[in-house]
Amino acid sequence: MNPYILTILLFAMGLGTTITFASSHWLLAWMGLEINTLAILPLMCQSHHPRAVEATIKYFLTQATAAAMLLFASITNAWITGQWNLEFMSYSLPTTLVTVALALKIGLAPLHAWMPEVLQGLDLTTGLILSTWQKLAPFCLLLQINPSNTSLLLILGLASTLVGGWGGLNQNQLRKILAYSSIAHLGWMILVLQFFPSLTLLTLLMYFVMTFSLFISFKVNNSTTINSLSMSWSKTPIISSMVPFILLSLGGLPPLSGFMPKWLILQELTKQSLAPLATLAALSALLSLYFYLRISYAMTLTMSPNTLLNALPWRLPSNQHTLPLAITTSLTICLLPLTPAITALLTL
Amino acid sequence: MLKILIPSMFMLLTTWTSPFKQLWSTILMYSFLVATLSLTWLAMPTDTGWFYINNYMAYDPLSSPLLVLTCWLLPLMIIASQNHLAVEPENRQRTYISLLISLQIFLILAFSATEMIMFYVMFEATLIPTLIIITRWGNQMERLNAGTYFLFYTLAGSLPLLVALLIYHSSMGSLSYLSLTSLPLTCSNLYADKLWWMACLLAFLVKMPLYGVHLWLPKAHVEAPIAGSMVLAAVLLKLGGYGMMRIMIILDPLTKELSYPFIILALWGVIMTGSICLRQTDLKSLIAYSSVSHMGLVAAGILIQTPWGFTGALILMIAHGLTSSALFCLANTNYERTHSRTIILARGLQMVLPLMATWWFLASLANLALPPLPNLMGEIMIITSLFNWSFYTLILTGLGTLITASYSLYMFLLTQRGPIPHHLILLEPSHTREHLLLALHLLPLLLLIAKPELVWGWTA
Numbered sequence: 001m002n003p004y005i006l007t008i009l010l011f012a013m014g015l016g017t018t019i020t021f022a023s024s025h026w027l028l029a030w031m032g033l034e035i036n037t038l039a040i041l042p043l044m045c046q047s048h049h050p051r052a053v054e055a056t057i058k059y060f061l062t063q064a065t066a067a068a069m070l071l072f073a074s075i076t077n078a079w080i081t082g083q084w085n086l087e088f089m090s091y092s093l094p095t096t097l098v099t100v101a102l103a104l105k106i107g108l109a110p111l112h113a114w115m116p117e118v119l120q121g122l123d124l125t126t127g128l129i130l131s132t133w134q135k136l137a138p139f140c141l142l143l144q145i146n147p148s149n150t151s152l153l154l155i156l157g158l159a160s161t162l163v164g165g166w167g168g169l170n171q172n173q174l175r176k177i178l179a180y181s182s183i184a185h186l187g188w189m190i191l192v193l194q195f196f197p198s199l200t201l202l203t204l205l206m207y208f209v210m211t212f213s214l215f216i217s218f219k220v221n222n223s224t225t226i227n228s229l230s231m232s233w234s235k236t237p238i239i240s241s242m243v244p245f246i247l248l249s250l251g252g253l254p255p256l257s258g259f260m261p262k263w264l265i266l267q268e269l270t271k272q273s274l275a276p277l278a279t280l281a282a283l284s285a286l287l288s289l290y291f292y293l294r295i296s297y298a299m300t301l302t303m304s305p306n307t308l309l310n311a312l313p314w315r316l317p318s319n320q321h322t323l324p325l326a327i328t329t330s331l332t333i334c335l336l337p338l339t340p341a342i343t344a345l346l347t348l
Numbered sequence: 349m350l351k352i353l354i355p356s357m358f359m360l361l362t363t364w365t366s367p368f369k370q371l372w373s374t375i376l377m378y379s380f381l382v383a384t385l386s387l388t389w390l391a392m393p394t395d396t397g398w399f400y401i402n403n404y405m406a407y408d409p410l411s412s413p414l415l416v417l418t419c420w421l422l423p424l425m426i427i428a429s430q431n432h433l434a435v436e437p438e439n440r441q442r443t444y445i446s447l448l449i450s451l452q453i454f455l456i457l458a459f460s461a462t463e464m465i466m467f468y469v470m471f472e473a474t475l476i477p478t479l480i481i482i483t484r485w486g487n488q489m490e491r492l493n494a495g496t497y498f499l500f501y502t503l504a505g506s507l508p509l510l511v512a513l514l515i516y517h518s519s520m521g522s523l524s525y526l527s528l529t530s531l532p533l534t535c536s537n538l539y540a541d542k543l544w545w546m547a548c549l550l551a552f553l554v555k556m557p558l559y560g561v562h563l564w565l566p567k568a569h570v571e572a573p574i575a576g577s578m579v580l581a582a583v584l585l586k587l588g589g590y591g592m593m594r595i596m597i598i599l600d601p602l603t604k605e606l607s608y609p610f611i612i613l614a615l616w617g618v619i620m621t622g623s624i625c626l627r628q629t630d631l632k633s634l635i636a637y638s639s640v641s642h643m644g645l646v647a648a649g650i651l652i653q654t655p656w657g658f659t660g661a662l663i664l665m666i667a668h669g670l671t672s673s674a675l676f677c678l679a680n681t682n683y684e685r686t687h688s689r690t691i692i693l694a695r696g697l698q699m700v701l702p703l704m705a706t707w708w709f710l711a712s713l714a715n716l717a718l719p720p721l722p723n724l725m726g727e728i729m730i731i732t733s734l735f736n737w738s739f740y741t742l743i744l745t746g747l748g749t750l751i752t753a754s755y756s757l758y759m760f761l762l763t764q765r766g767p768i769p770h771h772l773i774l775l776e777p778s779h780t781r782e783h784l785l786l787a788l789h790l791l792p793l794l795l796l797i798a799k800p801e802l803v804w805g806w807t808a
Contacts, residue, residue, distance in 0.1 A: 237439075241443070244480070248476060253472060253475070253476060253503075254468075254469040254470075254472040254473050255454075255469055255470070255472070255476075256476075259469070259472075263510070266510060266511055266514055267514045267517075267518075270511060270514040270515050271514075271518045275511055275515055275540075278511045278514075279507070279508055279547070282507040282508075282510065282511060283504065283507055283508075285507075286500060286503055286504060286507070289499075289500075290496070290500070293495075293496060293499065297483060297492050297495075300484070301480065301484045301492075301495075302483075302484075302492065336469075
């Protein structure tokens with residue numbers, strides 16, 4: 001893409017999210033979300049492939065619906081309470097509508113159906129932006145509203161973890177697996193939103209780091225299916241040996257850093273006397289772990305049969321920039337001992 | 349404490365920076381050094397208290413035998429793996445050794461943890477190197493299934509444990525072992541309390557394993573390479589026993605009624621898995637089911653909650669660790685020669701490998717709990733305390749002892765005695781390395797006859 005156009009679009013995406021971050025008026029927040037959506041649409045269909053265009057249209061329709069619902073909810077709130085401020089939503093109808101609209105925006109179950117299909121149509125970099133950056137603005141809004149309906153968020157959260165686990169089990173396309181993984185992690189974030197919002201932020205940031213590592217690892221190997229990952233041990237042996245750890249970290253296995261958000265969320269849920277819910281959510285994480293484990297089997301822990309020509313390719317010095325991957329992989333694996341520091345940092 | 353842990357951590361560095369020709373000797377030397385230093389932990393100045401305490405790690409007469417076993421096992425694993433890894437490229441050998449060393453580090457941290465969440469994190473952390481060892485270096489196609497079963501059985505049991513620990517923490521305020529004895533949960537007879545009791549124990553029962561949830565063990569033990577089988581049988585199962593012993597303190601008085609079905613299941617498992625051993629065709633599978641059988645007895649001994657029960661359980665854990673690991677090493681000597689685990693393909697070996705037959709003999713005798721070995725001491729103490737609890741358990745335990753003796757004898761006679769089949773004339777003679785390995789397994793067992801106080805624990 002023309003570098004000027006790319007710059008404008010990326011800046012516009014940043015602008016949209018920043019407007020939403022800085023807003024305390026509902027109209028401004030809605031505007032930021034719309035700018036964000038509009039800016040990413042050209043990025044999504046830049047290859048003009050019919051599948052990419054289909055993904056773009058699906059994304060546009062769902063996000064526009066969500067934004068319209070958000071606008072409607074804020075107008076209703078303005079009608080009832082007479083003011084447009086974000087924090088002072090005290091009636092249940094607008095609050096519930098806003099929550100459901102934002103759930104559609106980020107792809108929580110049962111409003112998740114667009115997520116795998118949209119991610120499948122994108123290339124890995126744009127998929128990464130969709131999974132990480134696009135979640136920031138809606139979460140900023142979710143963190144600020146006062147939820148009126150306790151059980152709504154819990155139902156959204158639990159359904160997301162279960163759907164994220166079960167949905168990914170039958171996939172062999174990596175982007176769909178990453179979509180379901182995203183849904184599952186968003187479910188964990190929503191579960192604890194009303195009790196300890198800093199943990200939502202912690203989970204979101206940890207998820208960004210882990211999923212960044214995974215997307216970039218897949219991009220370096222230029223693979224989009226599980227089968228094509230089986231050649232990665234000869235192309236990039238060190239990345240191949242690190243990816244099982246990234247995957248197990250996404251699955252929430254101690255002593256990797258992915259355990260940190262799960263542990264803290266389970267602690268908060270048990271403190272709120274929601275122990276059966278905590279157990280259910282923890283066990284649903286096992287479902288996602290199964291398909292993460294399957295990817296790591298295909299990539300690292302087994303060696304697929306191949307000819308000598310495939311087994312020993314020339315490993316020429318690559319011009320891929322892998323420093324961000326190195327940093328985020330180290331963070332994904334080694335951050336658990338810093339839990340007290342990170343918790344203190346985020347509960348300021 | 350740190351003089352063992354820090355050298356173990358730096359052995360990881362040594363693995364990657366040693367010159368390749370000296371890699372195995374260097375690592376072997378350092379791990380023997382660490383193992384020798386760890387023997388100082390067996391000298392206990394007090395009978396029941398904790399010692400060598402710092403903020404996060406401490407140990408007492410319960411954990412020090414298990415810690416010494418862990419440290420002793422690393423050089424043995426390295427000796428055992430040397431042969432089958434010699435054909436692999438250099439970096440993979442280094443990776444394998446790093447996995448073994450990291451497993452030891454996690455195990456040391458697990459056994460010496462003073463706080464239950466630290467124990468939990470390290471308990472789960474041991475799963476990852478073991479999973480990688482089984483699925484990457486196992487030899488058959490079924491190893492992937494084995495790894496999945498291993499990971500998911502253990503995790504499905506331990507996630508409720510995490511929630512149960514967090515519940516206890518939120519109501520009692522602390523999960524430190526040092527204060528657990530003074531903070532028992534007040535019993536309120538709700539159904540939820542019974543579920544909480546179950547959640548606390550399920551992880552350890554799956555790990556031990558208890559008979560109904562033991563399905564992962566034969567798969568994992570059989571498909572793992574020799575070092576994986578050794579560490580699984582010798583130490584990782586004992587993590588389950590150790591965790592159970594630690595957490596029993598807070599589970600009173602619910603345990604009086606709730607443990608009943610599990611004791612019976614454990615004892616029934618002793619008989620069932622013993623009987624299955626008599627029909628096995630796969631040598632490693634036989635030894636794996638024998639592990640389930642012995643650990644069933646350990647589980648019953650722990651659930652009884654008497655001093656002799658705990659003592660017997662601890663001694664049986666240590667003795668079984670050494671014995672089972674020795675048996676897996678012996679099975680591996682067969683496997684390296686014939687590349688098959690089928691028992692009948694490698695029989696009558698006393699004719700060809702007579703000194704190995706001696707080790708087979710000693711290991712089989714240890715397995716069937718011959719006096720005066722510590723295996724017998726553990727079993728007798730557990731059987732006695734079970735008899736004290738209820739007379740009828742004697743039927744199950746007595747039958748279990750009989751069946752254990754039968755399959756141990758069956759295994760010895762089938763592999764060693766009888767005519768040697770025609771295809772086995774050209775076997776490689778036993779390596780000195782293999783003799784050393786088995787001697788190092790069985791010598792501590794024989795020495796423990798003289799002073800079992802070292803591994804008694806704090807209740808005897």
